[in-house]
Amino acid sequence: MKIRNQLKLILNCCFTVLFFTACISKNKSDEMEIKVSNSLNFDRKEIVTVKRSQIEKIVKNNSEKNVRVKLKGTDKFLTTQWIDYDKDGKGDELLFQAEVQAKSVADFVIMIDTVKEPQSKVVAYSRFVPERIDDYAWENNRVAFRAYGPVAQQLVEEGKEGGTLSSGIDLWLKKVDYSIIDDWYAKNGKEAGYYHIDHGEGYDPYHVGASRGTGGAGVWVNDSLQVGKNYTNYKTIAKGPLRTIFELDYAPWSQYKIKETKRISLDLGSNFSKFDIILKAKEQFPNYTIGITLHDKKGEININKTKGWFRHWEPIDKTFLGEGIVLNPELVTQAFTNNATTPDQSNLLIVTNPSQKITFYAGFVWTGSKQVNEVTQWDEMLNKQAEIIQNPLQVTVN
Numbered sequence: 001m002k003i004r005n006q007l008k009l010i011l012n013c014c015f016t017v018l019f020f021t022a023c024i025s026k027n028k029s030d031e032m033e034i035k036v037s038n039s040l041n042f043d044r045k046e047i048v049t050v051k052r053s054q055i056e057k058i059v060k061n062n063s064e065k066n067v068r069v070k071l072k073g074t075d076k077f078l079t080t081q082w083i084d085y086d087k088d089g090k091g092d093e094l095l096f097q098a099e100v101q102a103k104s105v106a107d108f109v110i111m112i113d114t115v116k117e118p119q120s121k122v123v124a125y126s127r128f129v130p131e132r133i134d135d136y137a138w139e140n141n142r143v144a145f146r147a148y149g150p151v152a153q154q155l156v157e158e159g160k161e162g163g164t165l166s167s168g169i170d171l172w173l174k175k176v177d178y179s180i181i182d183d184w185y186a187k188n189g190k191e192a193g194y195y196h197i198d199h200g201e202g203y204d205p206y207h208v209g210a211s212r213g214t215g216g217a218g219v220w221v222n223d224s225l226q227v228g229k230n231y232t233n234y235k236t237i238a239k240g241p242l243r244t245i246f247e248l249d250y251a252p253w254s255q256y257k258i259k260e261t262k263r264i265s266l267d268l269g270s271n272f273s274k275f276d277i278i279l280k281a282k283e284q285f286p287n288y289t290i291g292i293t294l295h296d297k298k299g300e301i302n303i304n305k306t307k308g309w310f311r312h313w314e315p316i317d318k319t320f321l322g323e324g325i326v327l328n329p330e331l332v333t334q335a336f337t338n339n340a341t342t343p344d345q346s347n348l349l350i351v352t353n354p355s356q357k358i359t360f361y362a363g364f365v366w367t368g369s370k371q372v373n374e375v376t377q378w379d380e381m382l383n384k385q386a387e388i389i390q391n392p393l394q395v396t397v398n
Helices: 002-029 052-059 150-157 181-190 375-390
Strands: 031-038 044-051 067-071 080-083 093-100 104-112 125-129 135-139 144-147 170-174 214-221 224-226 231-238 243-253 258-267 272-281 288-293 300-304 309-316 319-326 332-338 347-352 357-366 394-397
Touching: 031 044, 031 052, 031 093, 044 052, 044 394, 052 067, 052 093, 052 104, 067 080, 067 093, 080 231, 080 243, 093 104, 125 181, 125 231, 125 243, 135 170, 135 181, 135 243, 135 258, 170 319, 170 357, 214 272, 214 319, 214 357, 288 309, 288 319, 288 357, 300 332, 300 375, 309 347, 309 375, 319 375, 357 375
Parallel strands: none
Antiparallel strands: 031 104, 031 394, 044 093, 067 104, 080 093, 125 135, 135 144, 144 170, 214 224, 214 288, 231 243, 243 258, 258 272, 272 357, 288 347, 300 309, 309 319, 319 357, 332 347
């Protein structure tokens, strides 16, 4: 009996070892390593992209809903997001936020697991806002923006109240890192002008009017800027939580009948919206010009054509607001201030080569948010953004 019990114990141990060996083997086959490299001399915390084709070995026999990413050597799972560009029900890209020290490599593991991912109110987010005519608004934990739609244009053209006629980009100034779009619009619906007053979370004191706001565009012809009107259609591609992406279409504008589509994206943690512009025209157009409003011309301007960033620093109430455009300097032909006597027509203008496609970044920082205290810090952020554009984080999947 004793020998039989000993044999039974040995067999149980063997089965246990085989079971765990099989599990380990299974888990290893459902894992891949990701290396994220930072070639710059400052620490970075950014959203990185892994294409579905790079991790097909994992997803082909598993649900993409169970794909998880964690920092290698830890049990720290990260928030992920799939982007389905063609809306076929399959994610085309997987996103996660990577922290990588200067001149370093960070290692991550992508795997299959049913563990729940961390949730947060700190997100990137966007949506169409029918309750405020037809705005399209977007935000993350640092900044918020909006653009104006066709009904808002129609109201102006019919001489009715409440409309806005502008292809400029509006800024909302946030003090908090959580989402405020839904709440501010809801409260503004009950109390007109609510979001123009700071109730502790920030507010919208920024005037766009017929100006370019921050990132509105036009064509510079004969010392005049020809611009479009409000967007005509929108398409939401991804609401968040790590990256929000959407498209705005504009009716043909200028003497060249330029039809414009803006694909705009905003990442969690960034002060800059990315504008991927697609242009089609009946006639060859001479340039594509991006602008920043100068409001009452009391601000300070810095044009850094060599590095490809252009900024405005202006007083707003008892604080300061810094606006900026960043792009590949090779695209820029000239940049200058256009001071006008007509209201909302004074802009800092960045003139680029004519092309069917162009990418630039438009962003801002507000001293009321405590993200910066002075203009030199804003210049440093613009310098870093220019370097980031030229030197994206390198992602390698093994």
